[in-house]
Amino acid sequence: MAPSSPEVLLWQRARDPHTGRWALPGGRLGATEDVEASVRRHLAEKVDLGEVAHVEQLSVFSDPHRGPAPRRVATAFLGLVPSDADPAVPDDTAWHPVDALPPTAFDHGEITRAGLDRLRAKLSYTNIGFALAPEIFSISELRRLYASALGHRVSATNLQRVLTRRGVLVPTGSTAAPGPSGGRPAALFRFSEHRLRVTDPFATLRPPDC
Amino acid sequence: MAPSSPEVLLWQRARDPHTGRWALPGGRLGATEDVEASVRRHLAEKVDLGEVAHVEQLSVFSDPHRGPAPRRVATAFLGLVPSDADPAVPDDTAWHPVDALPPTAFDHGEITRAGLDRLRAKLSYTNIGFALAPEIFSISELRRLYASALGHRVSATNLQRVLTRRGVLVPTGSTAAPGPSGGRPAALFRFSEHRLRVTDPFATLRPPDC
DNA sequence: GCAAAAGTGTTCTGGCTACACCCATGG
DNA sequence: CCATGGGTGTAGCCAGAACACTTTTGC
DSSP states (O other), X not given: OOOOOOEEEEEEOOSSSSTTOEEOSOOOOOTTSOHHHHHHHHHHHHSSOOOOSEEEEEEEEOOTTSSSSSOOOEEEEEEEXXXXXXXXXXXXXXXXXXXXXXXXXXXXXXXHHHHHHHHHHHHHHBOGGGGTSOSSEEHHHHHHHHHHHHTSOOOHHHHHHHHHHTTOEEEEEEEOOOBTTBXXXXXXXXXXXXXXXXXXXXXXXXXSOO | OOOOOOEEEEEEOOSSSSTTOEEOSOOOOOTTSOHHHHHHHHHHHHSSOOOOSEEEEEEEEXXXXXXXXXXXXXXXXXXXXXXXXXXXXXXXXXXXXXXXXXXXXXXXXXXXXXXXXXXHHHHHHBOGGGGTSOSSEEHHHHHHHHHHHHTSOOOHHHHHHHHHHTTOEEEEEEEOOOBTTBOOOOEEEEESOSSOOBSSOOOTTOOSOO
């Protein structure tokens, strides 16, 4: 069975065009901010998401017919919050699993897929997991997060070894209490860094011996 | 010694702001085109570059102070032409090696570096070389192109094997005439595809056994 | 003791690098 | 026949996947 998927925050439009359809949070670029600042501002204003763990630019969506006139050009971003974040969201706003999106407004479905693709790719070769995981977590929890985002099973054994070898994961020394049905207590880890870093640079055609 | 670097097409500004500095080709987005169409149109209009082998979006540059008022938001692109392309360029336009840029206008130096970084990364894990190489080429020629773009020496032996294993390179059967000082005639190759394809997907954390 | 959950040891594989060696041509 | 430029054979390395086995808990 496929693991459950990550979720996107969407708000339901109350007026035309596309009344009732679900849209990504966002808005106009201010005169004195760059696009990233604008994204952070809109998230903080419209939804209670002042603490976004990671934000990165996806791509520009500029099809002249992506929405009704007047023509709009959108710079799409991927923003991630940890699994234990629980922002207070307005009534018209809700989290939706990316593999079962409600009817989306404009090209926001396409944008969402682009975000998921980017996340999946970066899980492989960067430490981007820091933006999905709580501050402290067990390997099993992390495994569930990775499996959910990637859409396939992930081996806890290998996940731990890969991330440890890369210096991404640091043991805290403490352990979690076992569940009601027993089992060995899980060791707890945290990410060594909370900034995006490429941990597995493309090795192919690398410089000779240096 | 470092190999010679790839070149960027720049034009010299004739008026304020930044008179005399060198700028990337580009211009305003039209009302009925998307950003990629706009890039292709500007290249075709301003310089004789109707035949760009590959175009891809880099990123949006939107610092409110990236240029004088009025504020402009730029969507930067990477465009590649084969090494044997020789477009007729206007008088105010010239190719410059990326490792020795003349004084650049606005943030165009930064944009150029971003383009080079993107090219370097993609040389490792895609077939993007098709956009740099002539239709038919020897491994030595291709080696020079890769070394120049990557900024370090590249082994012809391994380059051939990597690209062949990935199915990117196809032998044509013919050979090139040796140079004046002799030497074995080089076998000639071409790229199997002229569309970007990821040839070395990130293997880490791939799905189990399937 | 037994089931459940977590963690370790070990082997195998495949892609890439490195390097020694072999091939074809001009003078 | 030798210098020059091309091409092949082969060994080693390393990251990751797979899987069997061990450890620590609740009941």
